[in-house]
Structure formats: structure tokens, C-alpha cells
Amino acid sequence: MAKSIEVKDLDIYYGNFLAVEGVNVGIKARSVTAFIGPSGCGKSTVLRSLNRMHEVIPGARVEGEVVVDGQSLYDSSVDPVAVRREIGMVFQRPNPFPTMSIYENVLAGNRLNAKKLKKADADATVERALKSANLWNEVKDRLNKPGMDLSGGQQQRLCIARAIAVRPQVLLMDEPCSALDPISTSAIEDLIHELKTEYTIVIVTHNMQQAARVSDDTGFFNLKAVGEPGRLMEFNSTNKMFSNPDNESTEAYVSGRFG
Amino acid sequence: MTQSTKTRTRTVAVPEGNGHHLSVSAGKLPRNAALLTAAFSTAVGIVLGLILGSGLTLMAFLGWVVFVVAYPVWALSIEGRRKATDRTVQALAWSIFVLAMAPLVSLVYTVVLKGGPVVTPDFLSRDMTGFASLGQGGGIYHAIMGTIMVTAIAAIIAVPIGVFTAVYLVEYGAGRRLAQSITFLVDVMTGIPSIVAGLFAVALFIVITGDPLPRLGIGGGVALALLMIPTVIRSVEEMLKLVPNDLREASYALGVPKWRTIVKVVLPTSVAGIVTGITLAIARVAGETAPLLLIVGTYPEANWSPFDGAVQTLPVFIYTSLAATSDVKYGDIWTDRVWGAALVLIIIVMALNLIARVIGNVFAPKSGR
Ligand SMILES: Nc1ncnc2c1ncn2[C@@H]1O[C@H](COP(=O)(O)OP(=O)(O)OP(=O)(O)O)[C@@H](O)[C@H]1O
Numbered sequence: 001m002a003k004s005i006e007v008k009d010l011d012i013y014y015g016n017f018l019a020v021e022g023v024n025v026g027i028k029a030r031s032v033t034a035f036i037g038p039s040g041c042g043k044s045t046v047l048r049s050l051n052r053m054h055e056v057i058p059g060a061r062v063e064g065e066v067v068v069d070g071q072s073l074y075d076s077s078v079d080p081v082a083v084r085r086e087i088g089m090v091f092q093r094p095n096p097f098p099t100m101s102i103y104e105n106v107l108a109g110n111r112l113n114a115k116k117l118k119k120a121d122a123d124a125t126v127e128r129a130l131k132s133a134n135l136w137n138e139v140k141d142r143l144n145k146p147g148m149d150l151s152g153g154q155q156q157r158l159c160i161a162r163a164i165a166v167r168p169q170v171l172l173m174d175e176p177c178s179a180l181d182p183i184s185t186s187a188i189e190d191l192i193h194e195l196k197t198e199y200t201i202v203i204v205t206h207n208m209q210q211a212a213r214v215s216d217d218t219g220f221f222n223l224k225a226v227g228e229p230g231r232l233m234e235f236n237s238t239n240k241m242f243s244n245p246d247n248e249s250t251e252a253y254v255s256g257r258f259g
Numbered sequence: 260m261t262q263s264t265k266t267r268t269r270t271v272a273v274p275e276g277n278g279h280h281l282s283v284s285a286g287k288l289p290r291n292a293a294l295l296t297a298a299f300s301t302a303v304g305i306v307l308g309l310i311l312g313s314g315l316t317l318m319a320f321l322g323w324v325v326f327v328v329a330y331p332v333w334a335l336s337i338e339g340r341r342k343a344t345d346r347t348v349q350a351l352a353w354s355i356f357v358l359a360m361a362p363l364v365s366l367v368y369t370v371v372l373k374g375g376p377v378v379t380p381d382f383l384s385r386d387m388t389g390f391a392s393l394g395q396g397g398g399i400y401h402a403i404m405g406t407i408m409v410t411a412i413a414a415i416i417a418v419p420i421g422v423f424t425a426v427y428l429v430e431y432g433a434g435r436r437l438a439q440s441i442t443f444l445v446d447v448m449t450g451i452p453s454i455v456a457g458l459f460a461v462a463l464f465i466v467i468t469g470d471p472l473p474r475l476g477i478g479g480g481v482a483l484a485l486l487m488i489p490t491v492i493r494s495v496e497e498m499l500k501l502v503p504n505d506l507r508e509a510s511y512a513l514g515v516p517k518w519r520t521i522v523k524v525v526l527p528t529s530v531a532g533i534v535t536g537i538t539l540a541i542a543r544v545a546g547e548t549a550p551l552l553l554i555v556g557t558y559p560e561a562n563w564s565p566f567d568g569a570v571q572t573l574p575v576f577i578y579t580s581l582a583a584t585s586d587v588k589y590g591d592i593w594t595d596r597v598w599g600a601a602l603v604l605i606i607i608v609m610a611l612n613l614i615a616r617v618i619g620n621v622f623a624p625k626s627g628r
């Protein structure tokens with residue numbers, strides 16, 4: 001069910017601006033892969049190119065290959081909409097739908113695609129997703145209140161619930177915990193551990209401990225110099241990355257001696 | 260300790276600091292200073308006016324001059340320069356506000372005063388057939404219905420075109436040549452004089468019907484739609500641009516196709532603003548006269564067929580009735596009809612504006628944040 005992702009010589013552009021260059025990475029099925037690196041080095045950009053979200057920005061394009069379970073994502077025969085149904089995403093900023101209640105937000109993946117669910121199934125899905133995202137206890141009495149009425153961190157957990165409610169094969173998470181308190185963060189990390197038995201997960205994080213705790217493999221991105229495109233400097237098992245990395249800059253970054 | 264050091268440094272930094280303590284209190288005018296000054300100025304204005312033996316207008320002007328001078332001067336003497344400047348600007352802002360409101364208030368006042376007594380149930384439920392043209396009874400039922408029909412036709416034509424165009428411009432067109440030229444054409448359309456829109460409708464229906472001087476309700480609808488479309492496009496465009504891109508991306512990331520994202524996320528999120536904009540556009544054209552004069556003409560009774568013959572509308576009724584007010588025998592009753600019809604037209608337009616507000620509130624996303 002879960003899928004592996006193979007990225008080959010990926011160059012990612014915003015118009016004429018080359019944001020990320022020459023990414024090669026193999027993401028294993030049923031594992032957690034973390035992307036770390038300084039701000040602006042292209043972590044979000046790479047993540048978004050894994051489910052073809054990159055191209056919704058006008059002028060944005062990629063060169064190279066992303067292969068998911070043997071299927072090349074950027075093949076002309078591939079429908080990006082179908083790709084995004086299989087590869088879900090949680091964004092850096094929480095973005096619940098303002099016109100929908102908490103309940104509807106969780107079911108948005110079904111509702112917006114006009115998939116009918118039986119009431120009982122819908123209720124079960126909502127409960128499962130909200131429990132996984134550690135939000136159920138806080139909102140179970142007000143599921144019909146607008147999703148926008150939640151706090152920032154609650155909104156982010158709502159977005160996580162929304163993403164896992166459709167049971168994607170791969171889940172991409174862009175700094176999902178940057179707005180969360182330690183308790184919710186640890187709940188999300190538990191969730192990631194649970195999900196990895198079924199799904200493939202890629203997570204971007206600025207939190208080294210988090211990367212060390214949750215991930216099996218880690219990729220370190222960096223800019224060679226200001227104005228240069230971002231690159232994947234090193235990709236290795238998380239153990240190796242945090243104890244004995246191959247690359248000097250990785251060591252400097254993970255140990256906090258940077259720049 | 261640190262606190263006191265800080266305070267001392269600050270006192271030293273004040274150049275004209277007299278002594279050691281920081282002075283933050285200053286003289287202050289009473290809370291109702293503006294009101295007091297206004298009362299004083301009014302009195303002075305009236306007295307001066309009486310002395311000069313002038314009329315109300317000059318009195319008001321004199322009172323205003325006294326106020327604009329006295330208010331800041333008083334503030335200057337007690338509160339200092341900065342507050343005086345503040346109060347000068349306040350006085351000017353209020354003056355301009357009153358100046359802007361005066362014509363509006365006077366207009367509504369006059370129309371209500373003169374039109375109010377005319378607007379009776381009879382006036383609203385009768386048309387101008389029979390003896391009416393001779394000065395007996397009669398009403399504007401036919402014109403109200405005509406205005407509603409023609410405006411509704413205009414809305415039915417203009418709203419879909421406007422909304423779809425705006426959706427194209429915002430959701431699909433970004434940066435494209437076609438979108439840029441459409442935006443340019445919309446700008447040009449905004450400037451079309453309404454009489455030209457009427458001429459266009461006349462020309463169009465001459466071609467369609469072959470009649471050398473067509474009089475058709477649908478023609479009025481077309482002319483008004485022409486005037487409405489650019490307004491609708493512009494307001495809907497603005498509303499769609501306000502929808503954050505994050506929401507579109509959230510929807511795409513759930514595997515929702517673009518068109519569904521537009522229909523189920525973008526439009527519902529902005530529906531309040533869109534409906535408000537459309538209603539205001541309708542209110543704007545409901546009072547158009549020139550194009551209707553050319554293409555729908557006049558008719559003494561309600562004509563419910565937009566495809567067959569002239570239709571009476573309120574603006575045109577007012578215009579043609581005005582010509583009859585000089586009639587020696589029936590002039591007065593025609594004058595009444597003009598005021599009555601004007602009042603009804605204002606009420607219709609205001610009602611549309613109110614509806615726009617209510618709809619805006621009803622549809623707004625249900626959250627304070
Ligand atoms: N929509 C966009 N249009 C143009 N350039 C962009 C856009 N989004 C990002 N970029 C550029 O791409 C580069 C990589 O940005 P990206 O958002 O991937 O960084 P990041 O590693 O996720 O940073 P952070 O940790 O701050 O989120 C940056 O130089 C950025 O300026």
C-alpha cells in the first residue's frame with residue numbers, strides 16, 4: 001500500500017529562477033524521511049514537487065524525474081489531480097476552509113470531490129482523523145463550529161486531520177509542528193510513528209531533535225552561497241546524520257555550529 | 260536601581276527640561292469643547308447675520324468661519340500647538356463631511372416631503388390608462404413593474420457574463436495576453452456613456468427585428484446589462500482576489516480538481532462580497548434613464564412582454580411626466596406624480612442597497628477571525 005519515491009536529478013524552477021538543483025534521493029516505503037536545512041534552501045519547494053503541488057504556482061516547473069512505485073510523476077499521461085489524491089500534504093501555515101465547520105473541514109477531501117459517505121462512516125472518519133491528530137478531545141463538543149474559530153495550533157492539527165482523513169499513500173508534512181506546543185507536538189510525533197506502519201511520510205522540520213526522534217532517514221539541504229540554488233548536501237540514515245555525517249556542513253548544522 | 264538610572268538619562272535627554280521631573284500633564288479643553296464652540300459660533304453667526312441683515316446662508320457661513328477660527332485658537336491657548344493642529348484638521352474634516360452630506364440630506368428631505376403624500380396605495384396600484392392622462396387618479400404600477408422587469412432582464416444577462424469573466428480573469432488568466440486585453444476592454448466599457456449603450460441596443464434590435472424604431476423591454480435589458488457588466492466584473496474580480504491562495508492550495512492538495520476548487524472553495528468563500536457587488540451594480544442601473552428613453556419608450560399600462568412593444572419604467576416616467584408639469588390645467592397633478600415616482604425609485608434603489616448589506620452579513624464566513 002505505501003509507496004517508495006525515487007527522485008532523480010531534479011531541478012526546480014520558479015519562472016527563470018532555479019530554486020533547487022540536482023536533487024537525488026530515494027525515499028523508502030513505510031518510513032519517515034526528514035528534510036532539514038536553513039530557511040530558504042528549498043525544503044518546501046522539494047516537498048511540493050513530490051505531489052505536483054509545485055506547478056500550481058504560475059511559471060513554476062521542474063526538470064528531472066520523480067518516480068513513485070515505478071510510475072514517473074511528471075509523465076505527460078499522469079493526472080496531477082490523481083497524484084494529489086494519493087500523496088497528501090500538510091502545509092507550513094494552517095489553512096482550514098473558512099466556510100466549513102470543523103466536521104466539514106475534516107471531511108473536505110470527500111466532500112469537495114463529491115464522494116458520498118454514509119453518516120455513520122463519515123462520523124467514524126471524523127473521529128478517527130481527529131483522534132489521530134490529537135484534536136478530538138478539544139473539539140468533540142463543537143464539531144459544527146467554524147474551523148476558523150480554533151487557535152492557530154488547533155487549526156494546524158485540524159489540517160493534519162483533514163489530510164489523513166482521505167488515507168493517502170504518502171503524507172508530506174511541511175513543518176507541521178512549528179505552531180504547536182510540546183504536548184501537541186509529541187502527539188503529532190506519535191501519530192507519525194503510527195502512520196509509518198501504513199504510509200510513507202516526508203517531513204520538513206527546523207527542529208533537530210524532532211528529526212532525530214521521528215525519522216529513519218534525513219536529508220540536509222543547503223545553499224552553497226547566497227543567490228545560488230539550494231542543493232541536497234547529504235542524505236543518509238538519521239543515525240548516521242546525527243552521529244557521524246559524511247559532510248562537514250551537515251555536521252556543523254546539526255550540531256548548531258553554523259555559518 | 261536600573262529603573263532610576265534610566266529615568267535620569269531620559270530627563271537629561273530632554274533639552275528644555277526644567278528641573279528633574281518629567282512633565283506629561285498639560286492643559287486640556289473640556290470634553291464637550293467642540294459643542295461649546297459650535298454653540299458659541301452659531302450665536303455669533305446669528306447676531307452678525309442680524310446686524311448685517313442677511314439671510315440664513317450667510318449666517319451659517321459666518322458661524323462656520325467663527326468656529327473654524329475659534330476652536331483651534333482656544334485649543335492653542337490652553338493645550339499647545341500639537342493639539343491645536345489636531346483640532347484644526349478635525350474641524351476641517353467635519354466641515355467637509357457636512358458639506359458632502361448637505362445635498363444628500365436636502366435631496367432626501369425634499370423628495371420625502373413632496374413625494375410622501377403622493378405615494379398612496381392607489382398611486383402604487385394603478386396605471387395611467389383611462390382618465391389618468393386627463394388628471395384624474397392614475398398611478399405608477401406599470402412603471403414600477405417595468406423597472407423591475409427590465410432591471411431583472413439586465414441582471415439575468417449581466418451577472419453570469421460578469422461572474423464567469425471575473426472567474427476567468429482571476430483563476431485562469433493570470434498574466435495571459437487574453438486576460439490583459441479583456442481587462443483593458445472592461446476598462447473601456449466602464450467609460451461607455453449610458454446613452455451610447457442605449458444607441459447600441461437600438462441598433463442591435465433594428466438589425467434583429469427589422470423595425471426602424473424598435474421599442475422593446477428586452478432591448479432595455481440589453482442596454483442596462485451593457486452598463487452593468489463592467490461593474491460586476493470589477494467587483495467580483497476584487498472579491499476573488501481576496502481569497503487567500505492557501506485555500507486553493509489546500510483544496511488542490513486534497514486532490515480536488517481546479518473547477519471544483521473554484522465552485523466549492525473559492526466562490527463560497529467570497530460569496531458575500533460577490534452578492535453585495537452584484538446587488539450594488541443592479542441598484543446602480545435601476546435608475547438609468549437615457550438608454551431606456553431610447554429603447555423601451557413609454558406605455559400607459561403594464562406590459563409584461565419584453566419581446567413585444569414599449570414598456571414603462573420609472574426613470575422614463577419621471578422624465579416624460581416632467582414635460583407635462585407645464586400644462587396649464589393639469590400641471591400640478593403631474594408635478595405630484597413626478598415627486599411620487601422619484602420617491603418610489605429612491606426607495607427601490609435604497610432597498611437594493613440594504614439587501615446588499617444584509618446578504619453580505621448573512622453569507623459572510625461565520626467567524627470573527
Ligand atoms: N512562490 C514563489 N515564487 C518565487 N520564488 C519562490 C516561491 N516560493 C519560494 N521561492 C524561493 O525558492 C527558494 C526556496 O524556498 P522554500 O520555500 O522552498 O524554502 P524553505 O527551505 O522551505 O524555507 P523555510 O525553512 O523558511 O520554510 C527561496 O529562495 C524562495 O525565495
Ligand SMILES: [Mg+2]
Nearest residue numbers: 043044092174
Ligand atoms: Mg518552507
